[in-house]
Amino acid sequence: MSLRVLRHNGAPIPAPMGEAVPCPSDLQGCSGCLVRHLAICAALPLEQARTLEALADDLRLAAGEQLVREGEARRGVFTVTRGALRRIRLLPDGRRLVAGFLMPGDFIGFSGASHYRHSIEAITDSALCAFSMADMRTLCNDHPALERELLERACVELDATRGNLMALARLNPMERLAGFLVDMAQRRRRQGQDDSEVVLPMTRTDIADYLGLTVETVSRSFTRLRQEGSIATGDPHHVRLLDRKRLDALAEALD
Amino acid sequence: MSLRVLRHNGAPIPAPMGEAVPCPSDLQGCSGCLVRHLAICAALPLEQARTLEALADDLRLAAGEQLVREGEARRGVFTVTRGALRRIRLLPDGRRLVAGFLMPGDFIGFSGASHYRHSIEAITDSALCAFSMADMRTLCNDHPALERELLERACVELDATRGNLMALARLNPMERLAGFLVDMAQRRRRQGQDDSEVVLPMTRTDIADYLGLTVETVSRSFTRLRQEGSIATGDPHHVRLLDRKRLDALAEALD
DNA sequence: CGTTTGATTGATTGTTATCAATGTCGGTGG
DNA sequence: CCACCGACATTGATAACAATCAATCAAACG
Structure with missing residues (x-):
């Protein structure tokens, strides 16, 4: 050590x-x-x-x-x-x-x-x-x-x-990613920070291994969320949550 | 109620x-x-x-x-x-x-x-x-x-x-099922019962929804374990664990 | 008995993994 | 300074595995 x-x-x-x-x-x-x-x-x-x-x-x-x-x-x-x-x-x-x-x-x-x-x-x-x-x-x-x-x-x-169990067992990639982003936003809010933007210190590979997906699928899911206007990304580590309703709906299963 | x-x-x-x-x-x-x-x-x-x-x-x-x-x-x-x-x-x-x-x-x-x-x-x-x-x-x-x-x-x-997270995120159906059976056997051993046979009070659908699979996949996985000689089933709710080594190897990831 | 529920097996589809290529950014050394 | 390299991200093409759809069977039950 x-x-x-x-x-x-x-x-x-x-x-x-x-x-x-x-x-x-x-x-x-x-x-x-x-x-x-x-x-x-x-x-x-x-x-x-x-x-x-x-x-x-x-x-x-x-x-x-x-x-x-x-x-x-x-x-x-x-x-x-x-x-x-x-x-x-x-x-x-x-x-x-x-x-x-x-x-x-x-x-x-x-x-x-x-x-x-x-x-x-x-x-x-x-x-x-x-x-x-x-x-x-x-x-x-x-x-x-x-x-x-x-x-x-x-x-x-x-x-x-236990909430993560639901994501891994039954949610599709978009739902899992939305759930993850909403969760990260909640953490920020609890810290008293602006929760319309999220900072992701981890790599796409980390996110993939957290969500039970491959990097490619995670990347494509980010792209789809961007294309439908739910999020915007500057560099990959900064995500702006544009359509919170949509994201919450996707993540609904996790509360 | x-x-x-x-x-x-x-x-x-x-x-x-x-x-x-x-x-x-x-x-x-x-x-x-x-x-x-x-x-x-x-x-x-x-x-x-x-x-x-x-x-x-x-x-x-x-x-x-x-x-x-x-x-x-x-x-x-x-x-x-x-x-x-x-x-x-x-x-x-x-x-x-x-x-x-x-x-x-x-x-x-x-x-x-x-x-x-x-x-x-x-x-x-x-x-x-x-x-x-x-x-x-x-x-x-x-x-x-x-x-x-x-x-x-x-x-x-x-x-x-957290062990279940690993199963749902990264293990294939055979590994998940083996892990489940080994886990059920451990429970029996802790109760002081014979752990070479396992009683499954739940249905195949319950097991599927626990392992993040469909009933059909669970059923096929049981069949494959039976065909390779790892288990034997009388009625679907009684499973005899024949090749504990093999099952443990499949379930290894869960400890 | 007819009906329902659960389990199993087979045929087909589809979603996601895999394989492969390209792009971008940062750091490093010639 | 710039060419090179490695890590990371993205996108496309293909393949594989599990989901879906469908049928059969057995046991339980009214």
Whole structure:
């Protein structure tokens, strides 16, 4: 592993000492480190929150570097703070699955397995907040609110993953791509950004392996959406959503 | 809803008073009601466990009846104690997804949504242990061990669902079917049953909608597995796994 | 019995994968 | 500076696999 691990130099935590601050209803919108988020949600005294913060390592990955490799023993959990990553699995014959994309605010570490079941690679330069399994266990023991928060997040992720099942099992390429674009737009909205344009840090191949298609089919689907006026693309990584109604209709099956 | 709801008449709980009993390592193998399981895991005093038990409703569904309908407000969580159910979603044009099969020991209720995202139907006559959302919240507040248990289970379910993604995105029909059969065999082994034969309570159509295929393709895949000697089928609902190596090799991608 | 439901098999079609070529952008070194 | 190269994206031609359409069969059921 070529990870450059740096200590987290904690900026002030925005929770007044010991006071309860309502948990932001939309977890995906939380782009900070999980610990900081927890400090707010669990209404910990500032001093305790700082202790937590001290446990977190600040991790940086250059584009292309791997955070974890499929098959390795699990050694930590992470929260993405900057950049974008992909969760992938490879078959011996070269077939490839992208099981998901990881963006700021996303938590990495929901698994019941003792070894990682996917590799996780940085698509762009990325930053993450990291905890060892041991620290995480300690934190959970000390702060039941953390466990509740994690359960909630795991459930949301399960909902999303089940939605992907529908796409892969029964939707045609146009519907899958529209669903993907709408989903990316929703992520932006949750971050408080303009959701009429979407930035796609990943390649067409990544999208294909995420949607269970080939690059060619993905490219043709982009072209068809462009031709019918649903989207406009400058460079391939910037997509403007022109006909949101149409896209939503195509993606309807995924909610 | 045509649910016949009966009060649970609690049989004696097999945990000695106040003594810690080790949590069975394999959660899927727990075929009892979640509360009973929890009483053991959390090492509650018998008296407290009885209080929990009193909260649980015993639910019975005839084959074909629906437990919950997609779009309804969530009103409870459940543990399957007998029978088999399917988690389904329908599109307006008739396309159908079976997002999973639910068997004894399975927990129903991991979702971050306020409304059910799938309908759940009994395949065969089934029995479940039911809790209202309110009771569940109370239980979680009173017993942090329950929340931990649920998080663990949710993570296991997430692992499994991500495995299904690989099947739907990149595996051919034979591989998908082999993976399904191996999975069903594993479930039997966890229940302590003979795993060389598998019972499939669901129809070929259910399997097709689970594997993202058509009935015909599923049927042909069964035939091919039979012809190559990997399996033998008496009636369509009983499959003998003859060449486990071959099946495992086909299903390899899913672990 | 006639009817319905589910499973299997065969014939044909069609959508998407595969194969192949071209284009574009960025970086690199002559 | 510019020619070259590699990675990525797009488009076209063809092929293959699974879907569709259709028929038969068996078992369950009123």
